[in-house]
Amino acid sequence: MTDMFANFVLFPFVFLPIVVQFFTVYVTIEFLAPWRLSKSTVGIHFLDPQGVGGMRPLGELIKKAYYYLVVGLVGYALITYAPFVDSAWTVSAAAGVIFTAVWVGTVATVAFAVFTLHRLMHREKREEIQRLERQIREHIENPWDVKNYEIPADARDEVEDLRERIERVSATSEYPATFSIWSQLLLSIAIPKAIQLILANA
Template sequence: MSSQVLSSPDSATGAQQDIWLSTVVRPLGFGWLSDRLPGRIPPSVLYAVLAVIVTNAINLFYTLSTGADPIYMTNPYYALEIILLPAAIVAAHSLHREYNQAMIEMDIKTRATNPDPLLSIIPSWLPWSLLVVGIAIQFIFPGPVSTYGITAMFDNFVVLPFVYTPIVIQFFATYFAIEVLVPIRLWQSDIGIDFLDPEGVGGLRPIGELIKKSYYYIAIGLVGYALITYAPFINWGWTVDAEANLLFTAIWIITIGGVAFGVFVLHRFMYREKREEIHLLKKEFRAHLENPYDVKSYEVPEGDEELVADIEERISRVNATSEYPATFSIWSQLLLSIALPKLLQFVIAGL
């Protein structure tokens, strides 16, 4: 099965390779529009912006024509979706570009015997599989349709599954790839870790930064979702059901699980590489000693002093390498971003 190559400018041509959603919407006219607009705006971004604006405008005009109050009158926070959905695609593009840059920084093409799995971020089957599941869930568990009539029918059975779901799928496929697939691919690769990394994290800081940034975007989305769901400071006609609370908590837990899985796999990968390197160095070290297992009586043969000192320095360097792919500042920022959405939910749910 082929994989989706990263969305990034080609160094030779300057052309930008498409992410999954761009390949889907390009034949629908968004590719034509993208090619004719200045600034190289990707088709997926154009789709997200126009789709959200057009569908909201249709709903608004229809609601006003029937004399009913639009949803924005009941809950003004719904206007945030006009920002959040396009922002999810912009975030996906950003993560693709930064992953590509991370692979360049880590020199994957040179270090890996088979670099292709690491140079491709999303398998082609992943977003399509998630899309089928997302559409199925939407049809099996639709939102309330009797209260709002035709508008709710249009939202639940057209807009959400076929217009908005592909946007959400694109972001979550990227997030899943970074948090789950990339650590697995590193574990399965032969690149090892960089023990000469002056930051002491095995040369994996770019991956640690990417994990942190991808969760930043999740945190922003959860904050937006919390504002839309709980509508703080709105005191008229807006209620929150138990399902909304459950969905928020479920998304929060699942996304944290992704971070925890990625960090755990990377930790085991770094631990394995470090143990193997130390084992080899210890074996080489003892080969140049007399009485190598007796710390009281071991001796360095004459002429081997410089070689043994060099091996000792390499052992110290390997020992000093962390078994986690990030610095303390990255971890502290990540933990804060994990706690923030849930803390905000508790606060605004009580307003």
């Protein structure tokens, strides 16, 4: 009765919907959201006081979604290999292949999300800086000659304002912006596979 309840009620109607919903949300966060944002005309917020173009909420969401999956992978490794339960416990080769395939898939999705977000911010910064530089050149005489260029007196305030805008745009960090974020992502990528290898060889 217990096996029948687990196989015909618990797994298909409780666990399976939770797993499907989680992976649907995960794919949306890690793949669809960055991809659609990169194809949209939303742009980035250069006046963001945090200096990340207003992308911190999406970046944090990408990290947290991946961290949840890392916890799931670690739990899967502990349950699958479980050397602490029985020394005679054996694991099929298929279990290791499935674990590695899921791990590679998660690494690929988070890499896609990070790369897409980084490329979007880099492109937006480059285009905005080029636009501002064109405006500056319109107010400068001999803009290509650093020794002889001149700024008319009536345009100096506007040129200075444009230069400040360029500095603000240039100061916007591109995600992942800091060593801390990079180290967290790289560590979270390595942990599941390292635990699996340790348990498999224990």
